Amino acid sequence: MLGRTYENQICSIARTLEVVGERWSLLIIRDAFLGLKRFEEFRASLGVARNVLTERLNRLVDEGILERARYQERPTRYEYRLTSKGGELGTAVIALLQWGDRHLAGEAGPPRLVEHADCGGKVVAQLVCDKCGKAIGPHEVELKPGPALRELAA
Amino acid sequence: MLGRTYENQICSIARTLEVVGERWSLLIIRDAFLGLKRFEEFRASLGVARNVLTERLNRLVDEGILERARYQERPTRYEYRLTSKGGELGTAVIALLQWGDRHLAGEAGPPRLVEHADCGGKVVAQLVCDKCGKAIGPHEVELKPGPALRELAA
Numbered sequence: 539m540l541g542r543t544y545e546n547q548i549c550s551i552a553r554t555l556e557v558v559g560e561r562w563s564l565l566i567i568r569d570a571f572l573g574l575k576r577f578e579e580f581r582a583s584l585g586v587a588r589n590v591l592t593e594r595l596n597r598l599v600d601e602g603i604l605e606r607a608r609y610q611e612r613p614t615r616y617e618y619r620l621t622s623k624g625g626e627l628g629t630a631v632i633a634l635l636q637w638g639d640r641h642l643a644g645e646a647g648p649p650r651l652v653e654h655a656d657c658g659g660k661v662v663a664q665l666v667c668d669k670c671g672k673a674i675g676p677h678e679v680e681l682k683p684g685p686a687l688r689e690l691a692a
Numbered sequence: 693m694l695g696r697t698y699e700n701q702i703c704s705i706a707r708t709l710e711v712v713g714e715r716w717s718l719l720i721i722r723d724a725f726l727g728l729k730r731f732e733e734f735r736a737s738l739g740v741a742r743n744v745l746t747e748r749l750n751r752l753v754d755e756g757i758l759e760r761a762r763y764q765e766r767p768t769r770y771e772y773r774l775t776s777k778g779g780e781l782g783t784a785v786i787a788l789l790q791w792g793d794r795h796l797a798g799e800a801g802p803p804r805l806v807e808h809a810d811c812g813g814k815v816v817a818q819l820v821c822d823k824c825g826k827a828i829g830p831h832e833v834e835l836k837p838g839p840a841l842r843e844l845a846a
Binding site for chain 1: 697698700701702703704705706707708709711713715718719722725726738739777779780781782783784785786787788789790791792793794795796797800801802803804805806807808809810811812813814815816817818819820821822823824826827828829830831832833834835836837838839840841843
């Protein structure tokens, strides 16, 4: 998923993947959710080349997903924090995590538990109907053309 | 996100991205949710090279996300359908879609609407606490080491 590949797709999934779908980007975002902030922390966690990490962090800052803040003067050092726009990726990240827990974790069980800070309950990413309030499965969903596609057809 | 890149990561997000994170894979899965089944339908939708599409479809079949069924004998032709394992990616796919709707759709509005087939309500991907039942934001979540990571530390 290299940037700008899906340019011709009028689709919010494709657009999201153009922004976060490059290799390592979603794992950087995961690490930011885990509380990592500094370049060397991301590097140690991911084992990725410095130039690739620099490029990804810059892109995520440009896209308003991370913000860069200086934490040291000489030499100048920055740390990276999720913006609220970035934080809103949490639902997708946790949905990917739980699919992996369910289908790929094997006997060792889930690597990480997702808990509600308030009550310690297990947090689940799920589809909910805004109207009837029911939790629903993906097969109970219909995808219909929205304004941006209807406009195109008109 | 080329396959087998994240091999050293004990993480269900990384493992999920190894399976569905290659370029085009999540858009093939999106198209399968939209009802596309045949090679030429995917090709027309994605504008992707035949060899790349073949490779991605094969991988998704190998991973049990799509299943291949013959629909014609001479010449032999196959169609592809989401398995139930594949269908369970719906939560993540819709979470990515709604993040894009919110942050990247612009004035034209969302390309697609996600509706509850039963009642026509809007379907939302969200985080819900299993214990207290509340809908919660990503900042109210704590990620803690689970069995697979505790085992490693022991």
